[in-house]
Amino acid sequence: MTDDILILEDLHKIYGEGTPNSVHALRGINLKIKRGEMVAIMGPSGCGKTTMLNICGGLDIPTSGSVKINGVDISTYNDTQMTNFRRDNIGYVFQLFNLFDYMNAQENVMIPLLAQGMSYSEATRRATMILREVGLGDRLYQAPSELSGGQQQRVAVSRALVTHPVLIMGDEPTGDLDSITSEDIMDMFRRINTDNNQTLILVTHSKWIGDQCDRIIYLRDGRVVGE
Ligand SMILES: Nc1ncnc2c1ncn2[C@@H]1O[C@H](COP(=O)(O)OP(=O)(O)OP(=O)(O)O)[C@@H](O)[C@H]1O
Ligand SMILES: [Mg+2]
Structure with a gap:
């Protein structure tokens, strides 16, 4: 078992490859993230942050290169394998929340548990517990x-x-919130990180958030340009 929970090797992403308006969004990303690290990904708009995070989270596939999570190369997975892997290993928080409005708060939290095959009563119990924890x-x-x-x-x-x-990812997870609420959400993330030694990768434009992480990785034009 390796200490690195995420390893990206020579990752490339070309949107619309072969077409006149293709975009080379990632140009050879190499990166290792250790278990229990809290990492910020920063860089100018359009530099490839969301693209990289989506590939790490199995929401998109690279054009070339490999993504290893917990020692498993997910870039070789087919759709079904990817869906199962994502369900069991990745937690994803979006800027615009992406909640289902025809379900209540509790039901929204129950979805991933039910998808894992948990009983309705146990899923209800766990969703209630975690929602109580967050007030x-x-x-x-x-x-x-x-x-x-x-x-x-x-x-x-x-x-x-x-x-x-094992891996929690956030794409501008506090981007739409005021500063006090952002602090609450960051407190939650930090607590998860220290209490459970869970790994977090947060894409952010906020220096304030970056400064609360163990590492800041800077991207520019689809490449890592510094830490
Ligand atoms: N689905 C897509 N099809 C074509 N091009 C895309 C697609 N998604 C992103 N791109 C392009 O890829 C590049 C990287 O986009 P990405 O969304 O990863 O940037 P970002 O760093 O997250 O920017 P922001 O800070 O504005 O969210 C941009 O030039 C963008 O226009
Ligand atoms: Mg983005």
Whole structure:
């Protein structure tokens, strides 16, 4: 078992390869992230941060290069293998929360557990527990549209964490929130990181968030240009 939870080797991504308007978004990324690290990915708009995170999280596939998570090369996976791997290993938090509004807070958090085959009653129990931990014990049956932005993001973070994924990724996870609420969300991330030694990778434009991480990795034009 290796100490590196994520290893990227010579990762390239070309959108629309072979077409006149193809975009070479990643140009040979090499990166290792250790288990338990909290890492920020920073860089100018369009430099490839979201592309890289999506590939690390199995939401997109690289044009070439390899992505190893926990010693497994996921770039060789087919769709079904990828879906199962993502379900069991990755927690993903988006800037715009991506909650389902026809489900209440509790049901949103239950989705990944039910997808893993957990019983409805056990999934209910765990979702309730984690929502209580993040201070939403009195908002379990509220639809996302009836919650504030910060509350919605706490639901989204709970949904990402409830399965205890080995790797947690956030793409501008506090991007849409005011500074006080962002602090709450960052406190949650730091607590998860220190209490459970879980690995976090956060894409951010915020120096303030970067400074709270163990490492900042800078991208530019699809390459790592510094730490
Ligand atoms: N689906 C797509 N099809 C074609 N080009 C894309 C696609 N997604 C992203 N790109 C291009 O790839 C490059 C990297 O985009 P990416 O979204 O990874 O940047 P980013 O660093 O996350 O930027 P931001 O900080 O603005 O979110 C950009 O030039 C973008 O226009
Ligand atoms: Mg982005």
